[in-house]
Amino acid sequence: METILKSEITCPTCGHKKVEEMPTNACQFFYECENCKTVLKPNEGDCCVYCSYGTVPCPPIQENKNCC
Secondary structure, X not given: OOOOOEEEEXXXXXXXXXXXXXXXOOOOOOEEOOOOOOEEOXXXXXXXXXXXXXXXXXXXXXXXXXXX
């Protein structure tokens, strides 16, 4: 199965959506919404902002590997 590298992040504060390319060599723990400037952090139990707020989980999770 091919790893998907783009995910659409939705800000839980203002609802703004943006498609971002996920890093393949590190987890992204912080993400600033370009609309309301809220800094997102992963929900408890998630490894990164893509797993919490994205439409696609991060590459390591897609590949059934440990995330950071």
